[in-house]
Amino acid sequence: MDECTSIRNELGVYLLGAITPADRARVAWHLVSCERCRDEMAGLAALPALLRRLPAGTVMQFAGQSALPPASIPPKSLVDRVARRRRTRRWLTTAAVTSLAAAASAGWAVAVSNSPPARAPAAAVLEARRIGGVRILTDAQGLTVYWFAPDSATASPCTDSCAAKWPPVPGPVSAGPGVPGTLGTITRPDGTVQATWDGHPLYTARLDTAPGQASGNNLDISGGTWHECAITRH
Numbered sequence: 001m002d003e004c005t006s007i008r009n010e011l012g013v014y015l016l017g018a019i020t021p022a023d024r025a026r027v028a029w030h031l032v033s034c035e036r037c038r039d040e041m042a043g044l045a046a047l048p049a050l051l052r053r054l055p056a057g058t059v060m061q062f063a064g065q066s067a068l069p070p071a072s073i074p075p076k077s078l079v080d081r082v083a084r085r086r087r088t089r090r091w092l093t094t095a096a097v098t099s100l101a102a103a104a105s106a107g108w109a110v111a112v113s114n115s116p117p118a119r120a121p122a123a124a125v126l127e128a129r130r131i132g133g134v135r136i137l138t139d140a141q142g143l144t145v146y147w148f149a150p151d152s153a154t155a156s157p158c159t160d161s162c163a164a165k166w167p168p169v170p171g172p173v174s175a176g177p178g179v180p181g182t183l184g185t186i187t188r189p190d191g192t193v194q195a196t197w198d199g200h201p202l203y204t205a206r207l208d209t210a211p212g213q214a215s216g217n218n219l220d221i222s223g224g225t226w227h228e229c230a231i232t233r234h
């Protein structure tokens with residue numbers, strides 16, 4: 001199962017608050033850097049409020065509770081149950097989606113735009129990890145972070161199809177343990193903010209699909225050469 005599929009299986013319980021702290025952190029970090037999963041979550045964002053508005057009997061049927069708890073304070077028993085049985089999570093998500101469908105068919109107003117926006121994840125952290133004997137920068141998910149030789153300290157020419165292959169690391173970011181240097185940001189041509197490290201705008205590579213990979217290192221494509229951000233050689 002790839003990371004996005006795994007995360008999407010958790011989004012329902014993440015929004016409902018019935019998730020362990022460790023899994024909550026894992027989902028939050030993923031959402032920082034994955035626009036597609038953020039979109040998915042935005043589509044589900046009305047779920048908690050909607051479930052609270054369903055008749056109590058309906059909610060009981062799905063959640064096994066007399067009333068759905070506030071999203072931010074899951075009862076310990078529910079969290080324990082979710083942690084114990086992974087299948088329960090998928091079941092809860094399915095139940096939530098089923099409730100949505102039931103609510104829609106029963107004429108309940110589904111007003112996604114009126115729901116409070118999902119809380120933004122905490123600012124991302126850059127980490128120092130050892131990959132292939134070299135200490136390098138990674139994003140919070142452990143994906144290798146790169147700098148692009150044609151960049152200046154204030155501008156990135158990597159846009160459009162380049163940026164699709166080399167996603168800019170959203171800024172601002174903070175430094176995890178062992179990360180030296182100066183962190184900053186630039187504003188990209190499309191108005192988004194990109195993190196920088198010692199004057200280098202930062203990217204990840206679509207080529208890398210898991211921590212421990214540095215497939216983009218020293219590649220000369222997309223108009224220039226890409227380098228992993230090596231701390232030891234810095």
Ligand SMILES: [Zn+2]
Nearest residue numbers: 004034036037
């Ligand atoms: Zn994703």
